Amino acid sequence: MRLVVVGAAGRMGRMLIKAIAEAEGCRLVGAIAKKGSDALGHDAGQLAGTGLLDVKVTDDPLPVFAKADGVLDFTTPAATTAFAALAAQARIVHVIGTTGLQDQDFTKLEAAARHARIVQSGNMSLGVNLLAGLVRKVAATLSDDFDIEILEMHHRMKVDAPSGTALLLGEAAAQGRKISLKDRSVRTRDGHTGVRNPGDIGFATLRGGTVVGEHTVMFAGLGERLELSHRAEDRSIFARGAVKAALWAFDKKPGYYGMDDVLGLENL
Numbered sequence: 001m002r003l004v005v006v007g008a009a010g011r012m013g014r015m016l017i018k019a020i021a022e023a024e025g026c027r028l029v030g031a032i033a034k035k036g037s038d039a040l041g042h043d044a045g046q047l048a049g050t051g052l053l054d055v056k057v058t059d060d061p062l063p064v065f066a067k068a069d070g071v072l073d074f075t076t077p078a079a080t081t082a083f084a085a086l087a088a089q090a091r092i093v094h095v096i097g098t099t100g101l102q103d104q105d106f107t108k109l110e111a112a113a114r115h116a117r118i119v120q121s122g123n124m125s126l127g128v129n130l131l132a133g134l135v136r137k138v139a140a141t142l143s144d145d146f147d148i149e150i151l152e153m154h155h156r157m158k159v160d161a162p163s164g165t166a167l168l169l170g171e172a173a174a175q176g177r178k179i180s181l182k183d184r185s186v187r188t189r190d191g192h193t194g195v196r197n198p199g200d201i202g203f204a205t206l207r208g209g210t211v212v213g214e215h216t217v218m219f220a221g222l223g224e225r226l227e228l229s230h231r232a233e234d235r236s237i238f239a240r241g242a243v244k245a246a247l248w249a250f251d252k253k254p255g256y257y258g259m260d261d262v263l264g265l266e267n268l
């Protein structure tokens with residue numbers, strides 16, 4: 001499978017280039033960075049530390065998408081929605097790891113998925129997607145007497161909050177409880193908040209240092225607390241998941257897919 005990495009100079013972009021170089025069944029055919037990026041003109045392998053790959057970083061996606069089967073995209077919401085339109089035109093696979101997407105972005109991605117095969121997830125790791133299934137089950141099993149709180153910590157360079165993973169885990173908890181996350185989520189608390197509403201799902205965000213990504217879902221009851229946690233130790237888990245998603249989507253019909261489809265966890 002011929003793959004392109006957009007956002008090639010980013011933390012995840014470099015990881016994705018390396019993961020493609022190390023994976024079987026795919027090869028890198030393009031690397032896209034933003035206009036004005038210092039990475040333009042360099043070999044993608046130089047960026048990723050793999051040795052030369054004979055793929056020069058460019059800021060022009062059109063000719064690159066035209067000769068590719070899929071694109072791996074961990075960039076920004078604005079860039080991702082623009083790339084989705086191009087991937088749909090080229091009828092290729094679009095794997096989206098970008099977080100911070102808003103309702104209007106999802107509307108654009110769903111429109112693009114009429115022609116492209118989109119796999120989108122706030123977290124591409126096996127562990128987090130398995131955790132989401134467990135959270136859904138525990139939330140369905142325990143009553144409102146167990147308050148659900150989601151705590152996440154990431155590195156100081158992260159720009160969105162709560163993390164895509166925290167929202168994915170919140171969605172899983174809400175599905176388990178058969179409630180709408182939008183109606184019941186509490187994203188900030190400050191000052192005289194009053195007592196906690198039963199059934200709310202709370203989020204707390206920590207930022208600092210070089211933390212790759214840590215998430216805990218707490219079920220806090222009367223006299224006992226259950227905690228389910230995931231700690232990412234290396235960004236390669238996300239990159240390997242993204243490559244797996246692209247290979248999985250290669251022979252699928254156009255549509256909007258998630259990592260639970262890729263990993264066969266839909267029924268967990």
Ligand SMILES: NC(=O)C1=CN([C@@H]2O[C@H](COP(=O)(O)OP(=O)(O)OC[C@H]3O[C@@H](n4cnc5c(N)ncnc54)[C@H](OP(=O)(O)O)[C@@H]3O)[C@@H](O)[C@H]2O)C=CC1
Nearest residue numbers: 007009010011012033034074075079097099122123124238
């Ligand atoms: N789903 C998952 O499993 C994971 C998701 N993520 C998410 O992936 C995203 C990226 O994370 P990270 O790599 O740490 O962030 P970085 O800021 O390191 O990388 C983003 C890259 O995208 C580039 N970019 C922005 N706009 C464009 C554009 N129009 N064309 C080409 N490149 C562009 C940026 O360039 P410049 O710096 O020049 O602006 C930057 O190099 C975030 O949303 C993060 O939350 C991260 C890890 C795992």
Ligand SMILES: O=C(O)C1=N[C@H](C(=O)O)C[C@H](O)C1
Nearest residue numbers: 099122158163164165166213
């Ligand atoms: O920005 C990051 O770094 C990460 N972002 C994703 C998120 O928002 O959950 C996934 C991972 O935790 C790392």
